[in-house]
Amino acid sequence: xxxxxxxxxxxxxxxxVAASIVVSLILVGAYLAAGGSSYTPEKIQDPCKPRPWSNPxxxxxxxxxxxxxxxxxxxxxxxxxxEALTRALATPEARERFKKKYGIDDAKLAQAIRAGLVRAIDxxxxxxxxSPLIAAPLRETVQRIPLSQAIEFINDAESFLGNVNSFLGxxxxxxEEFLP
Amino acid sequence: MxxxxxxxxxxLADSSIVVLALPDIYRxxxxxxxxxTWVLVSFNLVMALAAVPAALIAxxxxxxxxxxxxxxxxxxxxxxxxxxxxxxTLIVARCIQALGGAAAVTAALELLPATVGSEQRxxxxxxxxxxxxxxxxxxxxxxxxxxxxxxxxxxxxxxxALAAAVPILAVAKHEAATGxxxxxxxxxxxxxxxxxxxxxxxxxxxxxxxFLLVLLLIEGWRLSPIEAALVVTAMPxxxxxxxxxxxxxxxxRPRAAxxxxxxxxxxxxxxxxxxxxxxxxxxxxxxVGIGLALVLSALTETALGGRAxxxxxxxxxxxxxxxxxxxxxxxxxxxxxxxxxxxxxxAINAGTAVILDSPVNPLLKLGLAExxxxxxxxxxxxxxxxxxxxxxxxxxxxxxAEVKQLQGExxxxxxxxxxxxxxxxxxxxxxxxxxxxxxxxxSKEVEL
Numbered sequence: 241x242x243x244x245x246x247x248x249x250x251x252x253x254x255x256x257v258a259a260s261i262v263v264s265l266i267l268v269g270a271y272l273a274a275g276g277s278s279y280t281p282e283k284i285q286d287p288c289k290p291r292p293w294s295n296p297x298x299x300x301x302x303x304x305x306x307x308x309x310x311x312x313x314x315x316x317x318x319x320x321x322x323e324a325l326t327r328a329l330a331t332p333e334a335r336e337r338f339k340k341k342y343g344i345d346d347a348k349l350a351q352a353i354r355a356g357l358v359r360a361i362d363x364x365x366x367x368x369x370x371s372p373l374i375a376a377p378l379r380e381t382v383q384r385i386p387l388s389q390a391i392e393f394i395n396d397a398e399s400f401l402g403n404v405n406s407f408l409g410x411x412x413x414x415x416e417e418f419l420p
Numbered sequence: 421m422x423x424x425x426x427x428x429x430x431x432l433a434d435s436s437i438v439v440l441a442l443p444d445i446y447r448x449x450x451x452x453x454x455x456x457t458w459v460l461v462s463f464n465l466v467m468a469l470a471a472v473p474a475a476l477i478a479x480x481x482x483x484x485x486x487x488x489x490x491x492x493x494x495x496x497x498x499x500x501x502x503x504x505x506x507x508x509t510l511i512v513a514r515c516i517q518a519l520g521g522a523a524a525v526t527a528a529l530e531l532l533p534a535t536v537g538s539e540q541r542x543x544x545x546x547x548x549x550x551x552x553x554x555x556x557x558x559x560x561x562x563x564x565x566x567x568x569x570x571x572x573x574x575x576x577x578x579x580x581a582l583a584a585a586v587p588i589l590a591v592a593k594h595e596a597a598t599g600x601x602x603x604x605x606x607x608x609x610x611x612x613x614x615x616x617x618x619x620x621x622x623x624x625x626x627x628x629x630x631f632l633l634v635l636l637l638i639e640g641w642r643l644s645p646i647e648a649a650l651v652v653t654a655m656p657x658x659x660x661x662x663x664x665x666x667x668x669x670x671x672x673r674p675r676a677a678x679x680x681x682x683x684x685x686x687x688x689x690x691x692x693x694x695x696x697x698x699x700x701x702x703x704x705x706x707x708v709g710i711g712l713a714l715v716l717s718a719l720t721e722t723a724l725g726g727r728a729x730x731x732x733x734x735x736x737x738x739x740x741x742x743x744x745x746x747x748x749x750x751x752x753x754x755x756x757x758x759x760x761x762x763x764x765x766x767a768i769n770a771g772t773a774v775i776l777d778s779p780v781n782p783l784l785k786l787g788l789a790e791x792x793x794x795x796x797x798x799x800x801x802x803x804x805x806x807x808x809x810x811x812x813x814x815x816x817x818x819x820x821a822e823v824k825q826l827q828g829e830x831x832x833x834x835x836x837x838x839x840x841x842x843x844x845x846x847x848x849x850x851x852x853x854x855x856x857x858x859x860x861x862x863s864k865e866v867e868l
Contacts, residue, residue, distance in 0.1 A: 260681040268685060271692040301779070
């Protein structure tokens with residue numbers, strides 16, 4: 241091989257390696273710039289942190305926020321995620337698996353769900369979705385209900401709040417008339 | 421020559437041909453991801469262990485006889501693989517297939533120089549046939565799995581291997597009649613340590629690229645085997661381009677280095693996919709394809725260059741390549757199975773959060789959360805298909821639109837989880853490719 245041929249071979253080899261580095265860096269850089277390092281499932285929020293209500297208007301919207309607040313409150317009390325608790329409450333079998341996994345008994349679960357319902361009532365009151373005159377007796381009531389009923393209140397918050405409205409609404413009107 | 425190239429191609433394709441069939445084997449034989457990995461690992465492990473002894477035997481009994489018997493064993497074991505009804509039977513048959521394959525491939529390298537006229541040309545043809553087989557394997561396997569069944573991959577190998585064996589039988593008969601073993605028994609030189617070490621590392625990275633990408637496409641993004649086969653065809657097509665590029669640079673060391681860098685760059689690209697979209701897998705695959713063509717041929721030529729006997733040193737390269745595949749699979753499988761589980765958990769939590777935070781009627785969304793929860797139980801250990809959880813869709817058009825949007829958002833979370841689950845493994849595979857640069861740098865002596 242003559243010296244000039246040797247140089248040509250060396251140059252081609254050098255160019256090939258340099259081009260490989262450049263192309264690889266461009267590809268990886270482009271993918272990172274397009275969000276490649278953050279293409280992951282979204283992080284779930286700590287249930288103990290407050291989750292602001294987004295000005296609900298209809299009963300359905302209030303029930304929606306109420307459910308989320310109740311689940312947040314109960315999950316915070318149990319030290320689990322709101323999402324794990326939601327799936328646990330879906331079926332009796334899921335609930336049993338959840339209790340076994342986290343070493344929770346019925347009493348502790350009931351206590352947590354009641355605490356969650358209290359937080360939901362607090363949040364609803366703070367957002368102006370529930371009158372203080374209704375919130376106070378409601379808070380007292382949910383702290384005495386059995387586990388199955390507490391779960392039902394979370395699962396069907398709309399009926400729960402609808403019933404509350406139909407039962408306590410007239411009472412509130414009466415109270416508002418007599419109170420200064 | 422065609423029969424010998426076919427023999428090498430069909431045996432080395434077997435190293436990767438089942439990659440796209442693994443999800444079907446996984447489901448049909450009711451095994452785990454780690455279990456099904458052994459369908460690949462067993463073949464490559466036995467090839468790695470048997471290649472050099474098989475080359476020695478081929479030189480003792482005659483390469484013609486070794487190749488013919490090897491192909492017959494390969495075909496018989498392929499039939500057993502196709503008829504296997506349990507994972508253990510399949511793995512045992514794969515081991516026997518690898519024994520036959522090792523004999524056939526190494527003996528072919530001993531027979532080729534007499535057929536094509538020179539050792540240099542024989543090496544090039546042998547390396548090209550092996551690279552073509554390995555690169556085309558996954559696509560062929562995917563097409564057969566979808567159009568027929570995973571068993572057909574092995575059953576089809578039977579006539580192909582026998583067809584390759586028929587012309588070689590003439591050489592075997594000649595050896596038996598004359599008692600002449602065509603190769604002189606020269607003293608075996610030391611194998612090229614650095615080239616073989618680099619070959620092992622690069623093979624680990626390439627195996628990971630194929631295996632992980634196929635799993636991502638089929639199990640993560642729920643593509644059918646034939647769709648996945650079409651997608652991964654980008655790699656062998658790019659390898660053809662890489663082969664042409666290799667012809668422009670005669671020095672093996674820069675070719676090997678450039679190839680290793682491109683393989684690593686492509687793998688890093690796959691690790692940082694910004695979206696679960698097929699199109700985005702193509703540029704990284706092109707890099708891996710060009711890279712594998714450059715690096716495999718350069719390192720094989722370096723390992724064989726000026727060394728004799730060819731069959732033994734060819735055996736060492738086969739051994740290094742398949743050992744690399746085994747190391748890659750055994751190193752990365754536990755990592756990505758753990759990651760899949762973790763990401764699945766994160767994706768489900770994120771998906772449940774999406775459901776809870778949606779404006780859908782509370783009763784409806786808690787019902788959806790329940791159904792999604794049931795799907796998770798049914799598909800434990802896999803990336804779940806959540807479509808059925810959303811059926812039947814509500815009658816109300818407004819609610820229907822909300823539920824459909826919710827389904828899309830939940831699917832997005834699952835796609836994110838499935839894609840991210842492979843990131844760590846792709847990064848580690850890319851690192852293996854980069855580490856190969858050290859032995860490549862140390863293989864100063866390019867003996868062509």
